[in-house]
Amino acid sequence: MHHTAVHGGEALITRRALLQHGLSGAMGAMLAARLSGQTPPGTPNARPAKARAVIQVWLWGGPSHVDTFDPKPEAGNDYTGPLNKPIATVAKGMLISELLPLLAKQADKFSLIRSATHGNGGHETAAYLVQTGRNPNDRVVHPCVGAVVCLYKGKEQRADPLVPPYIILTQPQGRFSEAGFLGSRCKPFCTGGDPNAPRFVVEGLVGQATEEQLRARRDLLNRVNSLGRVAGDQPTMQALAKSEDQAYDLILGDSGKLFDLNQEKGDLRERYGRNTFGQSCLMARRLVQRGVPYVTVNYGGWDTHKENFPAMRRKLPELDKGLATLFDDLKERGLLDSTIVWCCGEFGRAPKVAWEAPWDGGRHHWGSVFSVLVGGGGFKGGEVVGSSDAKGEQVKNRPVYPGDLLGSMYELLGIDPESKLPHPQGLRVRLTPDAEDEEKSGGRLKEIL
DSSP: OOOEEEETTEEEEOHHHHHHHHSOHHHHHHHHHHTTTOOOOOOOSOSOOSOSEEEEEEOTTOOOSTTTTSOOGGGOHHHHTTOOOOEEOSSTTOEEOTTOHHHHTTGGGEEEEEEEOOOOOOHHHHHHHHHHSSOOOSSOOOOOHHHHHHHHHHHHHOSOTTSOSEEEESSOOSSSOSSGGGOGGGOOEEOOSOTTSSSOOOTTTSOSSOHHHHHHHHHHHHHHOHHHHHSTTSHHHHHHHHHHHHHHHHHHSHHHHTTOGGGSOHHHHHHHOSSHHHHHHHHHHHHHHHTOSEEEEEOOOOOOSSOHHHHHHHHHHHHHHHHHHHHHHHHHTTOGGGEEEEEEOSSEEOSSOBOSTTTSSBOOEEOSSEEEEEEBTTBOSSOEEOEEOTTSSSEEEOOBOHHHHHHHHHHHTTOOTTSBOOOTTOOOOBSSOOGGGTOOOOOOOGGGO
16 A cells, blocks of 8 residues: 655655655664663673674574584495595694685684584474574473573663664574564564675665665655644654654664675675675674674575585585684684674484485484584684584484573673573573473583683
8 A cells, every 4th residue: 555645736655654665674663662661681690791792603404514514534425425525624633524624724713512412303493492492382482592682781782772782684594483572672683685785785774765865755754744743742753753863863874884895895705705695794793893792694595405415515615705704804803702603503414315316415304413613702712512423313422402502602691591581471481491491401511611
């Protein structure tokens, strides 16, 4: 439906339509939540924070651990396929895929968990498990780690209060509520768009319209705003005006320029890789540099039931270039010590290759054991935690469950993992599971904290 009014033979855009057109989507909801007067609780008592921000590199679909961070060259062709020549890294004794040579040079900056496990083979349930530390149930929808960081760190750490505290580049991570029972104040802002496009079109923030067109629209809005002139002193109208001012500041001011990757040097953009993933990693660095406490780079395409190895030859070089440059760039700017980087998917993939038709060299879901990369923000680099068996099928030693990893990150962020979350109905919900929750645990990652 077109929202127009006719005046003197001319069609005028109404205030509602103009706001919807120029300030749409999640950004408008974020601004509305900011004006609602809700104040997040203070950070629960914990040891002093080493990390101030998190960059989550989410490999949606589940990458093969055998083809990436836990190679098994002795297992034979039915397990390795053509990727049977792992390479050494700068970390003693750590081998990774031959298709990750740049990450091999950065291995002193990250550690590998080779014994991550939860046993779940469903995309949505496993994604929920890895990001909340809990198995799904009908009673409580738990918030993911990004929403928790948004709750406790969103207000205190941002230099620019107009920039959302929890941002996903560029699409939602799955069919579940990232915020859970914490509600809209902790929902992520998903940018949409493509950071590798000539202009990164951020939903509700950077549109197809030019800056001049947006300023003209605002002038038109002010001219036709008879309601605002009549009821301008009413609290509701004052709040709306404030929201409008903030939204236009976000679009046309310095905050909006935050998403302009053309401000970065061309050679750095090339180092990250001129593709959506590489430029998303660069955008993530810009966001944490501005003070955003939680950023997710959602990098899909890892559900390789069919033709796994051609997919790996396309995707692993992109992952290698983007992630390795992210570590190097954070280090060069003095941000790595205060920024956690964690990279994984919802599970691994079957170590034994499905050579038969119709899979033609594919790998299926595998929740029994998978790998996680963590670095920065207080995590040691160059270490390997746990191991899988000779064929990468089961945990051999030191199982690490999702709650163990998340609890370790909360510790580094200065958030008490044993604190109680504010549930709207007053239910007892701990930040990380305990014995009453009946979730498995191998203990926090003391080896690399």
